[in-house]
Amino acid sequence: MLLRDVVDAPELGIRVLHGAEEVLNRPVLRACTTDMPDPTRYVSAGSLVFTGLVWRRSAEDSDLFVKRLVGAGVAAMAAGEALYGRVPDDVIDACVRHRLPLLVVPDDVPFSRVIEYMTGQMAGARMDRLQTGLARQRQWLAAVADGRSVDELLEGLAQQLGVEASLITSTGVTVAGGLELDEPALDRVTAAALTTDRFPLRLPGGITVLPVGRGLTDRIDAWFLVIRHEEIVSECVDAFSEFAAVVALDRVRRDERRRVAWEITDRTPATFAGTNSRVAVVAAAEGRIPAAVLRGLLEDVLDGAITSLDSTGRVVVPVAGTEAEVTRTLRRRLGRLVPTLRDDRLFVGVGGECNDGDPAGAVRAAASACAAAHNDPGPVSVRRAELDSALGLLSTLPDELRRAYADRLLGDVVEHDRRTDAGLLATLEAFLDCDGSWRRAAEQLHVHLNTVRYRIGRVEALTGRSLSRTGDRFDLYLALRSLDPIVV
Template identity: 30%
Template sequence: MTVVDGHNTVEDLLRSPALQLRVLAGERGLGRSVSWAHVSELEDPTPWLLGAEVIMTTGIGVPRAAAAQRAYLERLDDAGVAALALSAGLHVPPLRRSFLDTAEERGFPVLEVPLAVPFIAIAQEVAAVVQEDAHQRLGAQLQVFGALRWLASEGLDTAGLFRRLERLSGYEIYLSTPQGRPLLPGVPAPPPSVRLPASADAPPTIPGGFALPVPAPGGPAGFLVAFEREGARPAGLAVVQHIATVAALRVTMVRSERETLRRQGAETLAELLQDVLDPETARRRLALMGLPPDRDVVLLVVRDAVDDAVVQALGEHPHLMLRRHRDLYVLTAAGVVAAEAEASTADSGGDGAARAGAALREIPGIAAGVSRPLPPGSSLRVAQREALWAASRAAEAGRPLVAYGEDRMGRWLPDDVGVLAALVEHVLGDVLRYDAEHGSDLIASVRTWMERDRRVDDAARALHIHPNTLSYRLRRFGALTGRDLSATGDFAEVWLAIRAAAQLGGL
């Protein structure tokens, strides 16, 4: 709790000569604000509290054991209770040292009420102050109701809207997804130390303020956390609830805007892939989608991943996305995605773009290919071939992400499918038919041997066969193809043919 202006703090109650209250522990917390005073003899009244209450008790619900007393006080403090007022001379058990020490540590005021002072006197004192404060709270509520009108009439962005709501409400406002990420642009997520509610039905009170769900179809879109601002007059739970409703409406608006941009982006990307836009129109369209005109872009082809997973991985990075059968095409700024060789930047806490690439690689079963960077507005014909080739290479190698050019040999293969097929038939045709007829693995054996730099023992272990068996397969392959694998020219031709077969999906 924070100190607030006005006459509604624990210290103000202490100053009232009629109440004759005495501080037993937790003097550091006398600046906590008070919203109500309530009698409770329950050992755990927290499910029925809203926060900032003075709990008054004759001591019936206060445990006797030291550990239980400490847990009792911690529950009240965690629920946002302003102070505990114990009636002297009735049923209060001896207060343990751990109880009093915890109150001091937490700055949680523990007060003693003389037997001659009825609890109703404290309640009336608090009620009178609350009545004086009601006008200010009502005014804050009415102004919060006008929040959406501000959006329309003043053109406030999300950050400006919530800064104004903070000033009106007396709270610091945070918004987060259920996973703790920022829910709306311009509004920070709460500090990592804040424990978000486990469900939408959790009590709204947390130490120092409130945590409320932001409603959305199908379940909460996230949570609003409101902490009392030092020196302000917090307007209470009702106002925070209204702010959560404003947040829900803003989330709906932002999602609608994003969906509109996604559809427009898909249309633009389809036209770019068809090469029907002139460069100037293309650059203007990309700028409207948030892609800077002075920064190169890359084309990404993603296989075996759902659209939403890719969108979540890219986060706030602008991008265009188009689904074509099993392939998802993504156009985004260069540097947002990185090949595995660059992953250490993200893993060691690199920038947001590197982290987006890391998140993309972590999608289960993903196989993605990235083109070389190119200026925005350029033709995507070559980039499309590069990204498709890299995606095939990623799927073939079982890697999540491959950038075009990583395979220094394969990138020199022609793009013409007919030329590739002719190369495969000319070099590997007889072996492919032999493998099909006999159920053998000659091509797989040669490919594994080549990928392991012609180390027979390593390749044999990978194939789970004896080295002598692999040596026989290599000789048999040479006899069928008429190629000597010890000759540089024949070796290169065979390797290119195997790469071509893989690119055609024949392996």
């Protein structure tokens, strides 16, 4: 109800002592009664506070009491005349100074009668809003069933209420609506929405944010309704809250269609067909983030992308655009998830651009960058494939060429290990990782120093290469890395 509804009730006889005509249009959410010197714990935002002025001893008391009410965000104060026969001037002055509307309740009208009246009016108004909201939801659900888009319905609701609104994801991607926010504004909105403990969320600039669906839980892939307005009223919040429930149902249907598409996509490898230049993205998660959530995030962030899973469970995405553009988009949008990730981490690699001739090279490069991202600090790491290293260049070669190279240099070693389980490959890897240090390799393998010397000697005999020479050592290192299904 409005403050005006209380003042205009003739049976109550309440008068306005301070407040312009327009303040009577303030919404009142509830009634509170208190005579405590510090009313903060007993009042709430949007309430009409009734007080008998028992707390007043001096003008300083009046100023402090009113200041605390304003800090709590109350709609107005209603003072009783029973104690002093009138409202003291210092109380009126304090309300004028702090711009708090002041009503006066006649001494023959108990607060209980006013509160009972307000409760009845509010209950009736709530029932009317409930019936109106149910009717609106039925209309929206029918419209969605008839094929009308959420974008169309959201635009119609925004025009009806005289506001701008958009539906966005937790990464700041616009799903529907006409409200345009620049990147810094999206950063602020998503950061606040992902960390708040209460909705609706009010932000500077006339922005109100409402959750869609799960509310305060599972915010990593949450959706939010963002409304920009000059002065929002409770009826507007109610209408968009009702609309959010319809959007949540439509999203369930959308997610189901997406899962069906994934089942089809997963039967075939990621493809780069149909375009001259594409970039590969490979992503992995650590913690509680399911693969389905990661896939959904990437498809939202990379508009129009089609994801698949590789043999290790990583998400693979062929994307149109340049390496630099894709990397910037991923860093900006996935970076917005940082406030809500906590113990979870995201690792993303962006592979080099390529044509239809060798799409696997871009995927290998992206997988290598994704693996390297695990070494970065922070919950979100997006890395571009590095072509300024030998391994980076090696990852772009076709699989057949890499396998032929590895087989030519290490084929006899692999066969010897298969027949004898001698551990020559493991010893070679440890020796190279330890920069050719016999002692450190022995400690890493937990074997005697002479065992390492013997095994390395066998590797040299089988390969015809000397690990004392830098060139031969480098060749064997690349061959060893080429044995991996994907260079990491």
